[in-house]
Amino acid sequence: MSIDITGLPPERIVFDISPLAELGVALHALAEPGHHPGLHGWATATAAALKPDLADRLHEANFLWTTTFSDVHMPFAGVRGGDGRTGATLAEELDLLDALDEDRFLAAALEFTCSAHYAAGGPVRRERALELAASRGPRQLEFTRRLLADPAGVRAWLRRLFEDCDQAFFADTWRRVQPALAADARHKTELLRRKGLPEVLRAVSPAVSLDEGEGGGVNGGGGAGVRRIVVDKLTDGRTTAAGTGVTFVPSSFGWPHLWVLHAPGWRPVVHYPVGAPELAGPASVELLHLRMEALAHPMRMRMCRALARAAYTNSELAELYGITPPEVSRHLAVLKKAQLVTVRRRGRYVLHQLDVAAVARIGSDFLETVLR
Structure with missing residues (x-):
């Protein structure tokens, strides 16, 4: 994933905090x-304390923050x-969500149906969106129908949902995490000023680096004088910060995710986690061997990226x-x-x-295993 920053003044690279983005991650x-x-x-x-009505509404639209991390955040x-x-x-x-024009709001809200075409931009293909939503299930199909028929009404419904989340739990959560996120943004801003972009990118994440255009760049597209921020992810995408700048947003709830907003025409955003807890869990040597062999194939690793976010049919993976x-x-x-x-079945669809x-x-x- 690359962001072209050739000729971008340093002051157009900013670190800032976003309560709506953090609510989305929460x-x-x-x-x-x-x-x-x-x-x-x-x-x-938090789940135990939710009122039934709010829990039901969150379930109704949860593919906006599970299947994909929608740009509506x-x-x-x-x-x-x-x-x-x-x-x-x-x-x-x-x-600001209310200020998005209708085309951009629709595209962002429908990412869960057409994420494979995210980088293409352009208006939403309504028939294709409905077709893909149908394979996700009746709840997603009904939401998509409502959205296409009444985008303003769904936008207002979504705002009320986020406001109710704020009242129920997020206001207290944000008061707790906001100081640390603001401190991280200030620290990164000062690091950028004192030590430069390569150093601050290393501080953001080991998966983020600066490509100065030597040796061909990302996917063979580099060249002398070209500068790119490169995020090491199991997906391909390119965007440019020319005319917009780029924003880095720290997240307390984000680990292990590192998101990059790279929709055409939008300001690029790198949403990075602050802190990373440790994991543990035993497995047999034989099962570990099978799992590492299974993930060693590049195509299976790429398929896992989609399967980690949502359930897919065989034909959807083939198209993707x-x-x-x-x-x-x-591979499956x-x-x-x-x-x-x-694996589970939903009607005539087999979902993985x-x-x-x-x-x-x-x-x-x-x-x-190696230390046992």
Whole structure:
């Protein structure tokens, strides 16, 4: 994932905090506690305290922060003619969400149906969005129909949902994490000023670096004088910060995720975690061997990126990665033998999803095995 910053003045690279982005990550951790083993206590207590009506509404739209991390959580990056700065409060950022034009709001809200075409930009293909939503399930299909028929009504519904989350639990959560996030943003800003971009990128994450254009750059696209921020992820994407700048947003709830907003025409955003808890979990040597062999294949690793975020059918994976359905079946068979993929049926669709907890244990399993 690369962000072209050629010729970008240093002052256009900013570190800022975003309450709406952090609410989105908190909702993700609430819906997918297996992604965030260090937050099990918070997730359990928060879920138990939710009123039934709010819990039902969160379930109704949870694919906006589970299947994908929708760009509706970072509207500051998409308001046409805006300054690209985050809001000081959740209310201010919800005002920015209201300020998104309809095309951008629809595209952001429908990422869960068309993430494979995210980098293409352009208007939403309504028939295709409905078709893909149908394969996700009746809840997603109904939401998509509502959204396409009444985008303004869904936007207002979503704002009320976020406001109710703020009243129920997020206001207290934000008061607790905001000081540390603000301190991190100030520290990174000062580090950028004193030591420069390469040093601050290393401080953001070992997966983020600066490509100065030597040796061909990202995917062979580098060249003399070209500068790119490169994020090492199991996906390909390019964008440019020319004319917009780039924003780095720290997250307390984000680990292990490192998100990059790279939608065409939006301000690029790197949403990075602060802190990383340790994992543990034993497994047999034989099972560990099967799992590491299964993940050693580049295509299976790429498939795992999609399967970690949502359940997919065989045909969806074939379309997403440009391979044949029989090839997908062979790769899935290897992952299932290694007990890394779960399977369930929804009507005529057979859905596959990564067992995130099993994958999370591999690193500690390997270390325990070699030190045993």
